[in-house]
Amino acid sequence: MNTAEQGNNAKQLKGRFTVAVLVFFIALLAAMAATYAWYVYNTGRHTAKVRMAAGTGINLQISNKYDDETAYKV
Secondary structure (H helix, E strand, C coil): CCHHHHHHHHHHHHHHHHHHHHHHHHHHHHHHHHHHHHHHHHHCCCCCCCCCCCCCCCCCCCCCCCCCCCCCCC
């Protein structure tokens, strides 16, 4: 190998190392964000013994009959 090839190889290695370090820090940041979100969720207030109820005073009636009986005839 001559010195030009060695210099080019060194540049490639430096570039790959820089990309690897950048990817490592992005992954570390993602892990820290997920850990923080989990911590905030688990240390917050939670409700217990909640009873949900929904209702209405009228009955819902569904029909296949149209107002205009001839509207959808084939």
